[in-house]
Amino acid sequence: MSNLLWQKPGVQVEADIQRFLAGDDVVLDREFFLHDIEASRAHAEGLQAIGILSVEELEGLTRELGTLADDFRSGRFVLDERFEDGHSAIESRLTERLGDAGRRIHTGRSRNDQVLVATRLWLRERLDRLQAVCRGIADVALARAQSEQMIPLPGYTHLQRAVVSSCGMWWSAWAEGFIDNAMRAGDTRAWVDANPLGSAAGYGVNLPLDREHTTHALGFGRMQVSATYAQLSRGKFELAAIDALGSALLDLRRLAWDLSLFTSAEFGFVALASQYTTGSSIMPNKRNPDVIELMRASYASVAAARTEIEQLLSLPSGYHRDLQFSKGALVHAFGRGLAALELLPDLLRRLEWRPEAMSAALEPSMYATDLAVDLARSGVPFRDAYRQAADPQRWQAGDPAGSLAARVSAGAGANLQLELLQRRLAALQPAAASGSAEG
Known part of the structure; x- marks a missing residue:
């Protein structure tokens, strides 16, 4: 590992202790590295504006930060165990290439506000993806509800046959659920969209940093004003983002449960495209719905991440190293959760009903x-x-068609009000397009 940013003369650093302190930070920071570079560029612009950097030094830093981003994307630069974390890797590279200009980049900031701003930028991207995939799921469900609204489907309560339902009601339920999930993702994105850069270690700095400049330069909707609250909000914003993700995955879990039941021989209502099934290692006759089972299981990762971060927040004010462990939980939750959700639109598009089996179950x-x-x-x-x-x-x-035709209350079989849901979906603007910085 290269020289540590915080290392001082006469301080001995033992390798096993440092490995424990660094943990898997350098690996996790690969997720945030490009955002850290982006924030470093904005911070350098602010330093030049108050005379800490010259115009030439800013030009050099901007050039080298761009080169580092390109090298990272292409694999020419690897964030590995040579570095304590992504922040130190950036400073090390800039110092190697630019000397004193690289040594000046950290003026007026802390690794505390570096990780905060990189995490916010990362969360904005993930919440944009979450909103987009929820919109996509809702769009598929609405289209199928429109074309299949009067196909009879048994309705269950307590897993017992209850009343005649329809494919239209089944699809419209998921459409409205994922419209709500998309709305929640957008609302959470707007709440997370606050700039902590310039708060340093939580107490500000004795420099006239133009925090409004970095807010606009990084496209944040507002500035996180209190330097101390910027530190207190770590974990809080992450929990909100995980809750938005969890809302969508709770719906996915229930939808996957339906499909697990409906694809079984005992129900036989649904056939999945072969791409979403696997074979048994010993039973030649088997095709298993492994994809929907892992979709169903994905919420567990989100719930675990939420619990881990929530438990970390049993802390007094100010920064504490405990919060380092929040990164892994956050990355794992969004990695697994979005991977599951992003497979769903195509799976739903290819799903095939078995109307004969559905009709036979109507007693x-x-x-x-x-x-x-x-x-x-x-x-x-x-x-x-x-x-x-x-x-x-x-x-x-009875007559299933007649039963459905008589169900005229709003949202029921003969009155799905799909046009209203379509208008709600169309009214959801992509979060990235709707946010703008104050000022």
């Missing part, structure tokens, strides 16, 4: 609720109508 008892409502509409008090309709002697093979 006479599933029309009892229709009978009770019909009796109530004719003037029988509902509780009396309920008791009459509970008599199996009154159950008859």
Whole structure:
């Protein structure tokens, strides 16, 4: 490992202790490295504006930061165990190439606000992806609800056959759910979109840093004003982002459960495209829905990350090294969560219903609720109508199309109000396009 940024004369650094301190920071920082470079460029512009850097030094730093970003993308520069973390790698590279200008880049900032700003920039990208994929899922679900709205599908409560439902109701439920998830991702993105750069270690610096400049240069919607709150917000913003991700993955978990049941031989309602199934290592007859099972499991990673970060936040004010462990939880949650969600639109697009099996599962008892409502509409008090309709002697093979056509309440089979959902989806602007810095 190269010389440590904080190392002082006479201080001995033991390798095993330093390995424990660094942990897997240098690997995790690969996720944030380009954002750290971007923030370093904005910070250098601010330093030049107040006379810490000359115009020539700023030009050199801007050039070398761009080269470092290109080298990192291409693999010519690897962030590895030579460095304590991404921050030290940037400073080391700039000092190697530019001498004193590289040594000046850290003036007025701390690794504390460096990691805060890089994390915010990273979260903005991830929340944009989350919103985009939720919009995509909702779009597929709305299209299929429109074309399949009157195909009968058994409706279940307590996993028991309950009433006649429809593919249209099933699809519209997921459409509205993922519209809500997209809205939540956008709202969370706007809340996270605050610039902490210039807060240093949480107490500001004795330099007239133009924090509004870095806010605009990095495209933040607002400045995080209090230097101390910037440190207190670490973990808090991450939890909000994880909650937005978790909202979508909770819906994915329930959807995957439906598909797990519907693809089983006992139900037989759905066939998945072969790309989403795998074979058994021992049973030649098997095709297993492993993709939807891992989709169902993905929420566990998000819940674990949320718990880990929440437990880390049992701290007094100010920075504490405990917070280093929040990085891994955050990266793992979004890595696994987005990977699962981004497979879903195409899976849903290729899903095939088996209408014969669905119709065969519609038994006479599933029309009892229709009978009770019909009796109530004719003037029988509902509780009396309920008791009459509970008599199996009154159950008859029903007409699923008629049952659905009679379901006229808003959101029911004959009144899905898909146009309203389509308008809500269309009204969701991509978060990146809707945010703008104050000033």
